[in-house]
Amino acid sequence: MKNVSIAKRSSHELADRPWAVLARADSATARVELRRYELPSPNEMWELDDAPILSIVMPRAEGTQGEIMFDLGDRQRHKVGRLMLRPGGIAMHSRGDGGVLDILTCRFDPVRFAAATGLSEWDNRRLSRCAAISAPTVMALADRLKQETISPDFGSDMAIDALIQLLMVELGRIFRPVRQFDTGQGGLAPWQLARIEEVLRASDGEWPTTEALARLCGISRSHLSRSFAATMGTSLSGHATAIRLERAQDMIRAGALPMNLIARVLGFATASAFSATFRRATGLTPRQFRNGFH
Numbered sequence: 001m002k003n004v005s006i007a008k009r010s011s012h013e014l015a016d017r018p019w020a021v022l023a024r025a026d027s028a029t030a031r032v033e034l035r036r037y038e039l040p041s042p043n044e045m046w047e048l049d050d051a052p053i054l055s056i057v058m059p060r061a062e063g064t065q066g067e068i069m070f071d072l073g074d075r076q077r078h079k080v081g082r083l084m085l086r087p088g089g090i091a092m093h094s095r096g097d098g099g100v101l102d103i104l105t106c107r108f109d110p111v112r113f114a115a116a117t118g119l120s121e122w123d124n125r126r127l128s129r130c131a132a133i134s135a136p137t138v139m140a141l142a143d144r145l146k147q148e149t150i151s152p153d154f155g156s157d158m159a160i161d162a163l164i165q166l167l168m169v170e171l172g173r174i175f176r177p178v179r180q181f182d183t184g185q186g187g188l189a190p191w192q193l194a195r196i197e198e199v200l201r202a203s204d205g206e207w208p209t210t211e212a213l214a215r216l217c218g219i220s221r222s223h224l225s226r227s228f229a230a231t232m233g234t235s236l237s238g239h240a241t242a243i244r245l246e247r248a249q250d251m252i253r254a255g256a257l258p259m260n261l262i263a264r265v266l267g268f269a270t271a272s273a274f275s276a277t278f279r280r281a282t283g284l285t286p287r288q289f290r291n292g293f294h
Helices: 110-117 136-150 156-174 190-202 210-217 221-232 236-254 259-265 271-282 286-291
Strands: 005-008 019-026 030-039 043-047 053-057 066-070 077-079 083-086 092-096 099-108
Touching: 019 136, 030 136, 030 156, 053 136, 077 190, 083 136, 099 110, 099 136, 099 156, 110 156, 136 156, 136 236, 190 210, 190 221, 190 236, 210 221, 210 236, 221 236, 236 259, 236 271, 236 286, 259 271, 259 286, 271 286
Parallel strands: none
Antiparallel strands: 005 019, 019 030, 030 099, 043 092, 053 083, 053 099, 066 077, 066 092
């Protein structure tokens, strides 16, 4: 499409900001930038933009740690995942371990984003889901968008425009309206959701069971399953599987760990069991997936 332009930026541009733009692609719907941040350790920032911004942190060998707080509602802090959405017009405070980070950002046109996703109002429940989006489909689209941005080829302008449209569709599905419950009517409290997210993302060697997560939340297994679905609009098992797959993809992309160790970290009994599960979810074996990135 004629309304997409692709540009490379030097590391000396935007010197007044804590990032350099390594590559950029513009369309009528969004601006895509691959940014390299060089941040002090530890690091804290306040950020505000009138447009929604999807951020995808590129994996690095030492990993990343961070949390954010939106300047709205209960101002609760949330652990940050690889995928994060910052709604337009809402200030965000972040703090993390800093260092050198490559982050792909997609800054959507606010009007087009609201029209495509139906998302224009944000409450505490939706904001709590913005910090760590567990969606392999969005991650796959982001990976393709990154490649088209840094290595443009024939038809890259059309591909980028299509990928941006698909990202908006997926975000609209992720944040689709769900029934509103308070904790007295069967919903989960923010601290319970945070505890579940933290345990799933930090597990090492034994994947948490629903029973174990229920004990951490102080409720029964059935209550947890029912309340999680009511609060988040998706099943706990589906959410846990998405996080497990996301962590597997991150470890494979980083390229620092052998497959058998990745399988062990994620609680699989054997490397072959991990490979079979990964292939069912992605259509590729872990080694095929790794070969696509190296």
